[in-house]
Amino acid sequence: MVRPLSTLKVGEKGKIVRLIGGIGIIKRLSDLGFVPEQEVEVIRSAPRGPIAIKVKGTVYALGRGVADKIYVDDLQ
């Protein structure tokens, strides 16, 4: 099921399907490894706050609004 990354719970994994939003933020996220087909894992999630996502071995803190711009699908 395709849904925003921000809806994943701690410990859940997903595969990025697309990024939405302005080109600036898309470019910045894709530079950090948030590219389609990439597997991501939610490490920590503060209620209404930012979430910590592991991508390619690195943990990033993303504001909730930013995480809403990344759409993920379940892993096969």
Place this chain on the structure above:
Amino acid sequence: MLLVEGLQIRYMLTTFSEKTELSHISSREITIALAGNPNAGKSVVFNQLTGGNQIIGNWPGKTVERTEGWIKYRGRRIRIVDLPGIYSLSTYTEEELIAREFIISGTPDVIINVIDASLLERSLFLTLQLLEMERPLLLAVNQLDVAESKGLKTDINTLSKLLRVPAIGIIATKGIGLNRLLTTAIELAEKKERVIPPTYGGEIEQSIIELVKSLDEVYPEYPTRWLAIKILEKDEWLRQLNISQGILDRAEEIRVEIEKTHKEPIEIIISSERYALASHITRNSQFYEKKKKTFLENLDMVLLHPVLGYISMLLFLLTAFMTLFKLGEIGSSLLEKLFSNLDVLVINIPISDILRNLLFDGILAGFVSGITIALPYILPFYIFLSFLENSGYLSRIAFLTDSIMHKLGLHGKGVIPIIMGYGCNVPAILGTRILESRRERIIASFLSMLIPCSARTIVILGLVGIFLGIKWAFLIYILDLIIIYIVGLFMNRYYPGETPGLIMEVPDLRIPVLKPTLRQSWFRIKEFLYVALPYIVLGSVLLEVLKLLGWFDVINKILSPVVVDWLGLPLITGIVLIFGLLKKELTLILLSTFSGTTNFSLILNPRQMFVFSVFVTLYVPCLATIASLRKELGRFTAFVLVLLEILLALLIAGIINHLWIYIVS
């Protein structure tokens, strides 16, 4: 120590200007640029290579710090430029723009790309972009020990073969591999061979090849493949090149076609291509063996925990601040004793009393009070801050505070200048540079100016803490935080603009290495002394001049409607508050000078003590802070912010004064 450092700096500066004259005669000099991701250990490599021989400044016209160092190696001079830490070269940020400009126009003889072996794939994303620029490149594969502890084994030979550049494994914190790194870099610089750029896959590669054909020979000073990629990416930097419309139109056609098949913007497709290659190289040169979680990884789960994380953060910061202030107290009283012997030097000089007053009470006293706040209070604070940064805990604090900071119009990173503010507002304001927009920098500057710095802490503890009890002093801190929160809410609401979302790396927790931490703190305290000390001395002299002119009573009288009627303070505090502008801890010293006693309960009642401390905490920051505010945000904004702060302080302190009877009873 200060003197020796100063001399070294001067020596470095002369060699710097000599170099520009000699560069066309001598080809013996080599420029090495260090490039890499933030947290890859670039600064440690830089410090290990250059030792203390470095100049810290800003890149021309930019607020990004520039660090440059010199070493002599077998009789030749090697210049090492530490480029800002970046993830990419797509010119999304000022740092990326600077790094790219330097590589293209500054023409380093060789680039050392420092990468974190434990984050190989992400690091290679930048490496590939550096290779696209076709400058001689040497890969420094750092943090092999950290990678190993995570179960990652790196095959450096294969890595080197796949990237077609030399690679050397290093552990910078322990100094391992750095000699070989330097000698290899020098060899490469002499050979001046261009590297072979990476080739990508699919339509992207075909489009690059097609554009390269039409670009050939037109711009010999730039690597053609790199230009072709930039044209595909529609890079803004290209505007200065006046590329022919034919090529641009063809690139647009290609772009539309690719975007149609992939249903993604071209930027993402190119990033994906780079990552596909980085991932291929990583899979073939690094092997993973599952390991048990380390202690630090387990600790991290606690530190980022939605409940335990906040509790441990509060406990940690509270303990740290209390220890720092205790240390500061001990240190400053030691220093004061030491300096009190200095007056003998001045008293015996055969000059007029007026000059002696200026010299002793003005210049010397100003200098001494600057030092007695900088060394015992601010230096330990900087060491603590470096520890926070280098251990990775600071980004965890930013993560935890992101949602509360959002209410104030900032994101998590905004907490960093605010924490810095407790040491000194000057670095706090300089530290707002880490924030992306001007709106955020203005909000963060204003809020961090309301944070009681070391100097204001001296007043709060020395007056309210001693005479009313520590609970009351604590109350001022709480009150201050509440005021900051409310002011932040207001600014966020009424200052137009949006708060950008947080995108921040949370690096692995690590135990900081002592030497670079101390060195970083030392450079920061030097920056503080350069910025603030002249103002402190100047202010001290000014105070003496006004005293000699006998203007104190006049000033007190002018201020009496505000000071006496509105704030309910004794008349003499007027002049004291004016001079608090120079430096806040001076208010306490002046108060005792004018009243002739250090027992403040004789001149101030509890209400007045509390109101005085609150006012001192909130009103205009010191002169040095105003100077840095002006430097960062411009004269007009600085003026407005200062004015707002005075009004805010008057409002709050006045209200407390008038409501005191209700509060206490």
